Amino acid sequence: MHIYHQLLRSAVVTSAALVVVTALVTSCSSKTVGGGSDDQLLSFVDPFIGTGEHGHTFPGATRPNALVQFSPDTHLIGWDASSGYHASDSVIYAFSLTHLSGTGIGDLGDIALLPFSGADSLKPVATFDKATEVATPGYYAVQLQNFGIKAELTSTDRVGLLRATYADSTDRKLLLDLGHILQPNWGHKVMGNDLRLVNDSTIQGTYYTKGWAEHHQLSYTIRLASPVDSIALYRDGKRELIQPGYAVTKDTADLKLHLYLPAGSEAYQVKIGVSAVSPEGAEKNLTAELPHWDFDAVHQESRRIWSEVLSRITIETKDTTVLKNFYTAVYHAHIAPYNYQDVDGAFRGMDKQIHQGDPKDGHYTVFSIWDTYRALHPLLTIIDPDQALRYGRSLIQDYQEGTILPRWPLAANYTGCMPAYHSVSILADLVAKGLASKEDLRLWTEAAVRSSIYREDLAKKFAGTRELDLITRHPYYKELLGFVPADSVPESVSWGVEMAYDDWCIARLAEAAGLDSIRQVYDKKALYYQRYWDHETKLMRPVMADGKFRTPFNPRFSAHEKSDYTEGNAYQWSFYAPHDMEGFLKLMGGKAVLEQNLDTLFTTSSRIDGAEQSGDITGLIGQYAHGNEPSHHIAYLYNYTASPHKGQALLDTVLRHFYKPTPDGIIGNEDCGQMSAWYILSALGFYQVCPGKAEYTIGRPLVDKATIRLKSGTFTIEVKGNSPANKYVQSAKINGRDITGTLTFSHADLRAGGTLEIVMSDKPRK
Missing domain, CATH: 3.30.2080.10 (GH92 mannosidase domain)
Structure with missing residues (x-):
């Protein structure tokens, strides 16, 4: 029987309790969302929808039209690596700052970090149990099983914030992988790195890649919550210890940094500001959008922003499936295009030159x-x-x-x-x-x-x-x-x-x-x-x-x-x-x-x-x-x-x-x-x-x-x-x-x- 007739004949009429969704029109004030109808709208959004089969979505933390999509990379090779994530996977290679949502070609996956513990290896890889994954608008969390680490992600428009809770308070490490790329088998490759170790808690640089985007670069400023004990740099697999003041320019090698963090029982946090203009632009973005270390406040602000977007349309239906599909669709419909402009209005144009625009308007890619x-x-x-x-x-x-x-x-x-x-x-x-x-x-x-x-x-x-x-x-x-x-x-x-x-x-x-x-x-x-x-x-x-x-x-x-x-x-x-x-x-x-x-x-x-x-x-x-x-x-x-x-x-x-x-x-x-x-x-x-x-x-x-x-x-x-x-x-x-x-x-x-x-x-x- 043809699928059309099969579906029409087999459609099951379900009787669900009437779910009436009403939403208050939220303002753009700094007040965070508590409970009530706005939280109810958020509860219908599931960022995991579309991460299986060939939907090519990602579950990580982002805001509407944001430059940052802080998300786990579980899939690096092939068509289903387009967003860096696939629901069938059980390992995480890193958490990177930029991703495409639902495309048929992959790119981005810029600036990759991974908290880890245990014996050093050039490229540690985390295993995880999907039952520990949590994804809601503006937030992602997962338990890295083999490392005994809970990793949590949230973000502003141009800044990613990582919170890592280590089971072993005396063995805390962080990988910065500047050789990380999505779909290397499809011609995506790293073309160079500028890197400067500003001090023992700040790293700046620019990451150059070539793939679907012929000439792509993303600058960053990484700020650590407290100074590191030491840093090891791996260039093409060869290890050396580096000190503040260390710098490289357009180094085309595969660069990986192991950051050895101080012992402590509290969660360790890292924030990463990004810019398509310059490391200085990334610094401005970080300072303007995230001058503090309050992870929960950033998360709640993301919830408020997403609540305002979702409440532009309110629906009533007897079917909770419709509610979940509908509000997840509203969520996915507001991820791209991305605002490619810095907080001061500067952006890199199609002529590869820096232009100055109005920060209120944004410039999009x-x-x-x-x-x-x-x-x-x-x-x-x-x-x-x-x-x-x-x-x-x-x-x-x-x-x-x-x-x-x-x-x-x-x-x-x-x-x-x-x-x-x-x-x-x-x-x-x-x-x-x-x-x-x-x-x-x-x-x-x-x-x-x-x-x-x-x-x-x-x-x-x-x-x-x-x-x-x-x-x-x-x-x-x-x-x-x-x-x-x-x-x-x-x-x-x-x-x-x-x-x-x-x-x-x-x-x-x-x-x-x-x-x-x-x-x-x-x-x-x-x-x-x-x-x-x-x-x-x-x-x-x-x-x-x-x-x-x-x-x-x-x-x-x-x-x-x-x-x-x-x-x-x-x-x-x-x-x-x-x-x-x-x-x-x-x-x-x-x-x-x-x-x-x-x-x-x-x-x-x-x-x-x-x-x-x-x-x-x-x-x-x-x-x-x-x-x-x-x-x-x-x-x-x-x-x-x-x-x-x-x-x-x-x-x-x-x-x-x-x-x-x-x-x-x-x-x-x-x-x-x-x-x-x-x-x-x-x-x-x-x-x-x-x-x-x-x-x-x-x-x-x-x-x-x-x-x-x-x-x-x-x-x-x-x-x-x-x-x-x-x-x-x-x-x-x-x-x-x-x-x-x-x-x-x-x-x-x-x-x-x-x-x-x-x-x-x-x-x-x-």
């Missing part, structure tokens, strides 16, 4: 844009529009420094990862929702246009580096032929259809800026997706340089980074024209054809062909793959047919079976908040199919009631007759206006506040 433009950024325009705008302006700052908008900016580096140039989608959505100023529009349009064409100047500039991947031949072929030829470049169909959407976004930016000639050019390019539509197979099919479709053609075939589709196949990529659904329907032959194609997608065999198929194709219902982002809007396309109820049933299946409050509870890579943002919006009952078009379409809400805090007022969602069995929408009203016929409402409707009322039933609406 780690944008997983190919993933997050779809739901994360639209979500933030609702619950935190000021932050959404800061992200957009940060991308524009990247353009001003590097002359092109980034696709996946990482640590002041262009990575060029993933197709198209979806920064323009983020900008267009901000404009569509009235968040950009008139002064922004011409610069934003300029940035978008210059980022949509082949740049010979940048191809020369980035030659021989990882950043060259930002500059591809795909835009060149698009301008020359109007399509991307499959016999010239891989992933041609994905590039072609996604660039068409991005060009539509550029047209909207130009339209808002009053640049009509540019609007006309890019509105024409927005229709280039049509070139890939094959009326015979009713799929988006690769086109060869001679203008003919690829033959033979297997729509189930996938070869990672080698076939005609990015991390997918023809089935998963044949429903992508979100900006032109009216034209897309006309192209394919109308609503009935779309419904038939959707039915085929969700009910055909889940077999994927190809020995090198992409590992990202997960969460299959037929050929729909919820574990990867190109499928995320597809179930909502049933709202463009005569059978919206089919999409509602499918959304119920995805929400209930592909999200679980367990380590393996995320069906694919979390991707810096996109998987979570999809869940948040879908559980609330609506989704934005086309970012840049300020319109939402209704799906299948899981919550009984939700209240969203807006800048002025609230937006309430009331779901009547909701239950696991009642998965079908019977009617919908927005502020009293019936929208049952369209199942759509505008961002203006939401922004004005008021109420969305949805009535559910166990039978499809006729």
